[in-house]
Amino acid sequence: MKLGLGLYRHMLTRENFQFARQAGATHIVAHLVDYFKGGAHNPNGNQPTGTEQGWGLAGDPEKLWSAEELCELRQAVEAEGLKLEAIENFDPAHWHDVLLDGPKRNRQIENVKTIIRNLGQAGIPIMGYNFSIAGVCGRTTGPYARGAAMSVGMEGPLEEPMPNGMVWNMVYDPNAPKAFVPPITQDELWRRLGNFLREVLPVAEEANVKLALHPDDPPMPTMRGQPRLVYQPRLYQKVVDLNPSPANAFEFCVGTLAEMNEGDVYHAVDSYSRQGRVAYMHLRNVRGKAPFYRETFIDDGDVDTVRVLRILKQNNFNGVIIPDHTPQMNCAAPWHAGMAYALGYLRAALLLLTAN
Numbered sequence: 001m002k003l004g005l006g007l008y009r010h011m012l013t014r015e016n017f018q019f020a021r022q023a024g025a026t027h028i029v030a031h032l033v034d035y036f037k038g039g040a041h042n043p044n045g046n047q048p049t050g051t052e053q054g055w056g057l058a059g060d061p062e063k064l065w066s067a068e069e070l071c072e073l074r075q076a077v078e079a080e081g082l083k084l085e086a087i088e089n090f091d092p093a094h095w096h097d098v099l100l101d102g103p104k105r106n107r108q109i110e111n112v113k114t115i116i117r118n119l120g121q122a123g124i125p126i127m128g129y130n131f132s133i134a135g136v137c138g139r140t141t142g143p144y145a146r147g148a149a150m151s152v153g154m155e156g157p158l159e160e161p162m163p164n165g166m167v168w169n170m171v172y173d174p175n176a177p178k179a180f181v182p183p184i185t186q187d188e189l190w191r192r193l194g195n196f197l198r199e200v201l202p203v204a205e206e207a208n209v210k211l212a213l214h215p216d217d218p219p220m221p222t223m224r225g226q227p228r229l230v231y232q233p234r235l236y237q238k239v240v241d242l243n244p245s246p247a248n249a250f251e252f253c254v255g256t257l258a259e260m261n262e263g264d265v266y267h268a269v270d271s272y273s274r275q276g277r278v279a280y281m282h283l284r285n286v287r288g289k290a291p292f293y294r295e296t297f298i299d300d301g302d303v304d305t306v307r308v309l310r311i312l313k314q315n316n317f318n319g320v321i322i323p324d325h326t327p328q329m330n331c332a333a334p335w336h337a338g339m340a341y342a343l344g345y346l347r348a349a350l351l352l353l354t355a356n
């Protein structure tokens, strides 16, 4: 098992690559979507939460991530002695109509295929994604973690309908006619995912890239009136059963799994890592269940994270683990301090597991 750090787009700097190394990481997971663009209520020193208007504005629909820029990023990471393991999340600007089944759907499926081919060309082995209409919405920020550390949580459902021009908690068309995105059925959303996988996975296989699905965060059957896919641990199995391709994999998020109100997080880790479907891990801790939970420090929630690591080791998981979020610590660099704390804890746990 390998330890990594996830960095948001504006954090992809030499200084932060060195920070990752200093904190014991060997791998980087890079976000290329700018979640913070135009989001006045979304300070970029923390994970994005935003308002009911979402995080902010999506990127440039005409500008796909090129093989050259991906290659440059990989080289910049490698220059600091690290490896670039994955790109996390497609930009809504590039695939909104794939999620919404809109008029640009077929053209945007080609966008996705192009981006995956570009990743393959650049030697980046994993593309993480989140097939979700409402996206990561409905969460709040507050002094929820130990010692009143600023953290993220959920204080009840959010069913406010989604305005037109918005998907995945970002605005891709600020000039869309005023209306709401009509709700669809759960079956329709599964149908869209099935078609997406059928069309894109052969390209991923050819490019030697794994497509890694994040579960729905927060894990609710609906958010903003829109259905969600993987909001219970058993629903991950439905994704495996949809398409047997070896490129059909998971961005396995322990925190989100722990927020689900059915099943057992250790059983889920065991079952899916045993099936070899885990491309990489998000590992964090949480207290409570959706729709009422709070993100905690890694050693301080409902999850025994060391037990999770032990199960992964038993099943010979050899991929990368990143702390996807952590509470912020009171100091000049709250995000970095939180991440350094989580990485140090995970590094010690991994060393102890290897020694035994």
Ligand SMILES: [Mn+2]
Binding pocket: 214, 217, 253, 255, 256, 282, 324
């Ligand atoms: Mn996650």
